[in-house]
Structure formats: C-alpha cells, structure tokens
Amino acid sequence: MPTRTVTVGSSSGLHARPAKIFVEAAAKAPVKVTIRSGDRKPVPAKSMLSVLALGARQGTEVILEAEGEGADEALDSLAELLAKDLDADV
Amino acid sequence: MSEVLTGIGVCAGIAAGPLLRIAAAPALPDPVPVTDAAAEYARAEAALAEVVAELGRRADRTADDTVAEVLRAEALMADDEELRDGVRELVEAGHDALHAIDGAFATFREAFAAAGGYLAERVADLDDLRDRAVAVLLGLPMPGVPAPGHPYVLAARDLAPADTADLDPEQVIGLVTEVGGPTSHTAILARALGLPAVVACPGVLAVPDGTIVLLDGSSGQLRTGVSEAEATAAAKEAAQESAAASTSSGPGQTSDGYGVKLLANVGSVRNVPAADEAHAEGIGLFRTELLFLDRSQEPSRDEQVAAYRDVFTAMTGRRVVIRTLDAGADKPLPFLNQDGEPNPALGVRGLRVARQRPEVLTTQLAAIAEARSQTGADVWVMAPMVSTLAEATDFAAAVHDAGLPKAGVMIEVPAAALRAADLLKVVDFLSIGTNDLSQYTFAADRMCGGLADLLDPWQPALLQLIGVCGEAGRAAGKPVGVCGEAASDPLLAPVLVGLGVTSLSMSPRAIGPVRAALAVRTEADCRRLAALAVAAPDAASARKLAL
Numbered sequence: 001m002p003t004r005t006v007t008v009g010s011s012s013g014l015h016a017r018p019a020k021i022f023v024e025a026a027a028k029a030p031v032k033v034t035i036r037s038g039d040r041k042p043v044p045a046k047s048m049l050s051v052l053a054l055g056a057r058q059g060t061e062v063i064l065e066a067e068g069e070g071a072d073e074a075l076d077s078l079a080e081l082l083a084k085d086l087d088a089d090v
Numbered sequence: 091m092s093e094v095l096t097g098i099g100v101c102a103g104i105a106a107g108p109l110l111r112i113a114a115a116p117a118l119p120d121p122v123p124v125t126d127a128a129a130e131y132a133r134a135e136a137a138l139a140e141v142v143a144e145l146g147r148r149a150d151r152t153a154d155d156t157v158a159e160v161l162r163a164e165a166l167m168a169d170d171e172e173l174r175d176g177v178r179e180l181v182e183a184g185h186d187a188l189h190a191i192d193g194a195f196a197t198f199r200e201a202f203a204a205a206g207g208y209l210a211e212r213v214a215d216l217d218d219l220r221d222r223a224v225a226v227l228l229g230l231p232m233p234g235v236p237a238p239g240h241p242y243v244l245a246a247r248d249l250a251p252a253d254t255a256d257l258d259p260e261q262v263i264g265l266v267t268e269v270g271g272p273t274s275h276t277a278i279l280a281r282a283l284g285l286p287a288v289v290a291c292p293g294v295l296a297v298p299d300g301t302i303v304l305l306d307g308s309s310g311q312l313r314t315g316v317s318e319a320e321a322t323a324a325a326k327e328a329a330q331e332s333a334a335a336s337t338s339s340g341p342g343q344t345s346d347g348y349g350v351k352l353l354a355n356v357g358s359v360r361n362v363p364a365a366d367e368a369h370a371e372g373i374g375l376f377r378t379e380l381l382f383l384d385r386s387q388e389p390s391r392d393e394q395v396a397a398y399r400d401v402f403t404a405m406t407g408r409r410v411v412i413r414t415l416d417a418g419a420d421k422p423l424p425f426l427n428q429d430g431e432p433n434p435a436l437g438v439r440g441l442r443v444a445r446q447r448p449e450v451l452t453t454q455l456a457a458i459a460e461a462r463s464q465t466g467a468d469v470w471v472m473a474p475m476v477s478t479l480a481e482a483t484d485f486a487a488a489v490h491d492a493g494l495p496k497a498g499v500m501i502e503v504p505a506a507a508l509r510a511a512d513l514l515k516v517v518d519f520l521s522i523g524t525n526d527l528s529q530y531t532f533a534a535d536r537m538c539g540g541l542a543d544l545l546d547p548w549q550p551a552l553l554q555l556i557g558v559c560g561e562a563g564r565a566a567g568k569p570v571g572v573c574g575e576a577a578s579d580p581l582l583a584p585v586l587v588g589l590g591v592t593s594l595s596m597s598p599r600a601i602g603p604v605r606a607a608l609a610v611r612t613e614a615d616c617r618r619l620a621a622l623a624v625a626a627p628d629a630a631s632a633r634k635l636a637l
Contacts, residue, residue: 046171047172049172
C-alpha cells in the first residue's frame with residue numbers, strides 16, 4: 001500500500017489551524033487516506049477529532065496511507081502540507 | 091406588576107426590550123430503551139448536522155475573522171465521520187440517541203484530556219458541542235447567547251469571553267448579570283460595544299424570559315413589567331442621546347479650556363478605526379498580549395515589529411502608549427510555563443516576568459524601537475505591575491537602552507501609588523490601571539462577583555491613591571493618565587481630572603460621552619468635586635456628589 005512517513009512541520013503541532021487545513025485537504029482527496037502515529041491504530045485523515053487526538057507536535061513522525069487510483073498523488077500533496085509550517089503561513 | 095431590581099451600573103445608557111436569558115447546558119435525562127435503531131441513529135445524526143449548521147450560520151454572521159475561524163473549526167469537529175461511526179455503534183448496542191452522542195464525545199474527550207496541553211483545553215469545546223447536540227434532541231435552545239432575530243436585553247448569571255465572542259450588537263441591546271463586578275468581563279465587553287449594562291443584580295434570573303424590561307446602566311436599575319409604549323419611548327430617547335454624544339469631536343477639555351487628552355485602548359490595529367471614529371487623540375493603552383496568547387513559543391522579533399508597526403503607522407503624528415507584555419494571573423501564557431503558582435494575581439506577572447525571562451522584555455523593546463524607527467508615531471512605552479523604584483529604574487534604563495525616548499510605569503500596586511513622586515524622578519509618565527489598583531488596594535479578587543462593591547471605582551480610598559499620583563504629576567510637571575475601566579465613566583471623569591489626571595484612555599465607544607461630560611465642567615469644578623469625593627464616607631456617597 002502506498003505510504004508516506006512525514007515529520008510534522010507546524011510549530012504549534014497538528015492542532016488548531018494546521019489541523020483544519022490538513023483535514024480539509026484530506027477530505028477533498030479522491031481516496032480514503034489514513035494517518036497514524038507510532039504503532040497506534042490508523043485513523044481517517046479527514047476526521048478532525050481523530051487527527052487532533054493524535055496529539056502530534058512539531059517534529060512528531062506520522063505515517064500516511066492510502067490505496068486506489070490517485071493514492072500516490074494524494075499522499076504526496078498531503079505529505080507536503082504536513083511538512084510545512086502551517087502556523088507561519090498566517 | 092412592575093418591579094425594580096438594583097445592581098451596579100457599569101456602562102451608562104438605557105435599553106428597553108424583552109429580556110432573554112443565556113441558555114444553560116441541558117442535563118442528560120435517564121436512558122430510554124431503543125426499539126428502532128435506524129430511526130434513533132437518524133435522530134442523532136440530524137442533531138449533529140443541526141449543530142454544524144448553526145455554527146456555520148454564526149460564522150457567516152460574525153464580522154470578526156478570528157471568531158469566524160474558531161467557529162468553523164468547531165463546526166468541523168462536530169462534522170466528523172469517526173464521531174458519527176461512534177454514535178452509530180452505540181445506538182446499535184442499544185443506547186438512545188442522547189446517550190450515544192454523549193458516549194461518542196466521551197471517547198474523544200478522554201483522548202484529548204490524556205494528551206494534555208493544548209488538547210486538554212479543547213475538552214471544553216467537545217463538551218460544548220455535545221451540549222448543543224443534546225439541546226437539539228431535547229428541543230431546547232442551544233446553550234449560549236440567544237439569537238432570536240430581534241433586539242433584546244441579555245441576562246445571565248455571568249458572561250465568559252467564550253459566550254460573547256460573536257455576540258451580535260444588532261440583537262443584544264443591553265446586558266444584565268446576576269453576579270460580576272465593575273471590572274468583570276461583562277463590564278469590559280459592555281464598554282467595548284457601548285451597551286448599557288448592569289452587573290451584580292440579584293433576582294434577575296427569576297424574571298421570566300420575554301418580559302419587557304427597562305435597563306438603566308447609569309443608575310444600575312432594571313424595571314420589569316414595562317409597557318411596549320414605554321419601552322419604545324425610552325429606546326428612542328436613548329438613541330437620540332447616544333447620537334448626540336457620538337457626534338462630539340475635538341480634543342478633550344473642560345469648559346474653561348483645560349486640556350485632558352482623550353485616548354483609546356486598543357489590542358491591535360483592528361481597533362484603530364473605532365478609535366478614529368471616536369476622534370481619539372491617540373492610543374493610551376496598546377495591549378501587546380494578544381500577539382502572545384495561545385502561543386507555545388514567544389512570537390519572533392519580526393512578527394512583533396510587524397504588529398507594532400501596523401498600529402504606529404495608523405497613528406502617525408499621534409501618541410501611542412504601548413504596554414510591554416502583561417502576562418500572568420488571568421492571562422497565563424503557555425510559553426512562560428507559569429503553572430503551579432499558588433496565587434497567580436500575587437505571583438510572577440507583568441514586569442516581574444523579566445526577573446526570570448529578561449530576554450522576553452529585551453526582544454519586545456527592540457521590536458518596539460524598530461517599529462517606531464520605521465514610522466512617525468509618538469511612541470511611549472510603559473511596564474505593567476511595577477511596585478518599587480528599583481523596578482522602575484531598571485525598566486526606564488532598558489527602554490532608553492533600546493533607543494526609545496519615553497519610559498513610564500503603570501500604577502496598579504498601592505506601593506507604587508504611594509511612591510509616585512519617587513517613580514516620577516526616573517520615569518517620564520505614569521498610567522494608572524484602576525482595575526488592578528482596586529483589586530490590590532481592597533484585597534478583592536477582580537473575578538469575585540460577591541465583592542463587586544469593593545471594586546467600585548468610586549471607593550474613596552482608591553480615589554485618594556489616584557490623587558497621590560496626580561499630585562506627584564503636578565509637582566513634577568509630568569503626565570499621569572488613567573487607562574483602567576474607571577476612565578470610561580463620564581461621571582467619574584471630572585473627578586479624575588480634579589485629582590490631577592492629565593489623560594484618560596478607554597474603549598473608543600466611551601470617548602464621546604466622556605468628552606461631553608468634561609465640556610460642561612470648569613477645572614475648578616473638577617478639583618472641588620475631587621476633594622469632596624475623596625472625603626466622602628463611601629462609594630455611593632461619592633458618586634451622588636457628581637450626579
């Protein structure tokens with residue numbers, strides 16, 4: 001299954017505004033994308049509550065997974081988003 | 091069946107209309123057995139959808155981008171596939187819609203609480219969303235400020251910032267709370283919005299929703315059982331009065347031409363248009379905390395320069411008194427790690443933070459100096475929570491080292507007020523923060539509604555301390571301002587001027603009425619009133635002298 005491992009780049013972590021931006025982007029992806037941190041159970045990337053509950057901070061490594069047509073493209077753009085500092089982009 | 095309830099008036103003006111209460115969070119009823127799981131889940135799903143829709147409507151309605159973003163983020167949390175899956179599983183396991191929603195939120199609640207920090211603070215958001223969904227299912231109004239689509243007087247036990255973030259001033263025409271005091275959030279909000287308000291008004295929550303009331307923010311009285319005709323007439327008269335006050339313009343002065351600078355309190359460049367509309371002569375308090383709130387790290391120097399420059403540019407040629415970071419107590423900042431102080435109001439706050447983190451102050455002063463050098467505003471810098479001459483001396487040196495010309499200190503601690511003359515030997519000006527000066531003079535917590543009478547700005551002991559500062563200013567020929575809530579009371583303004591105060595800084599909305607109040611008194615009148623008020627036996631007698 002296509003997978004990307006990304007380090008969270010946003011200075012406040014995957015919270016608040018960065019989480020909102022990521023979740024909204026994931027919801028628009030043509031495939032179902034999951035996100036997990038460490039060996040915890042993968043959760044849907046378009047679920048705001050699940051993404052927040054990861055408690056990912058800046059520097060936390062998260063793993064994105066998706067399957068199906070367009071999975072690689074979707075993962076690439078989401079991975080790029082996660083690696084950026086979305087807090088700085090105000 | 092007309093009845094008069096009395097509280098403390100905190101923002102002058104008359105409001106007349108139906109009284110509506112802020113809706114409380116609904117209690118969860120006992121569980122009921124479910125016969126049709128599919129129908130039960132559909133009910134739960136519809137309730138969540140209504141919560142999302144309502145938050146979206148509120149976000150669309152507010153003019154404030156920050157508030158809109160917060161509301162949309164909340165909506166996104168309620169519009170969640172995993173949450174719906176959790177609800178469905180619980181319904182299929184035999185729970186009714188109410189308890190399934192409660193249970194599904196509880197799962198996330200636990201995860202958030204366990205994660206700590208930022209997420210633990212979001213637990214309140216989850217509870218709010220659950221309460222909203224529960225209210226929909228029970229057919230009750232959603233908790234929070236009502237939005238009936240017509241003007242009304244809002245009643246509550248007390249109001250928190252979260253309740254009022256998107257309060258619609260087109261609908262809410264007055265505020266009345268059962269508890270709270272002259273410096274509570276309700277009072278500050280009322281002055282910012284120019285809404286007539288009464289706090290510490292016992293019995294107001296017993297008035298049935300929809301009763302037509304007449305609220306007088308000057309006398310602190312609420313009349314119930316008013317006829318529609320009376321209400322309409324009162325509202326019309328109030329509108330005419332406020333129109334007259336808001337058309338006043340020009341520099342503040344007494345009837346015999348004694349100048350008193352009328353300045354605005356702002357938190358960011360967003361407040362500057364309101365200050366201009368009110369013909370403010372400058373900014374008397376630029377609070378810099380906003381930039382630091384909700385931050386895990388100190389904002390960078392460049393970010394600070396940009397924020398300060400925005401305000402300075404808008405105020406080119408005018409005075410801007412900028413206050414260095416006032417953190418701690420009711421405004422804890424995550425990056426300072428101030429947890430665990432037994433008594434934060436008496437702890438490391440304001441300038442005291444520089445004892446542990448001097449670089450935060452140095453960076454801020456450097457950012458202010460850089461922003462000033464790029465603009466043409468007359469920038470003055472002051473520190474909050476100064477108690478001693480040594481602190482004032484160190485601060486003035488740091489300000490001058492940064493290349494800034496004017497250093498001042500706030501007078502919030504009685505020790506500093508008593509030593510005002512000494513402080514003026516090392517600083518260029520004083521600015522009295524009456525809210526904190528009340529709290530520390532009367533040993534009465536600002537957040538403690540039951541002690542509201544002690545926090546009344548008309549307390550003669552408080553006025554006496556202000557007088558000590560005013561005298562020191564007159565002797566030294568240096569300015570002494572007031573930037574607390576007391577500065578926005580049109581009745582009190584002449585008294586403050588008589589005590590030696592040379593500038594008054596307030597919410598922009600309050601400037602018009604204060605200008606009008608000063609224009610009908612001579613300076614000698616002000617001095618006479620001030621002497622009488624300080625000599626009065628209590629706050630109520632002092633206030634009566636000025637009526």
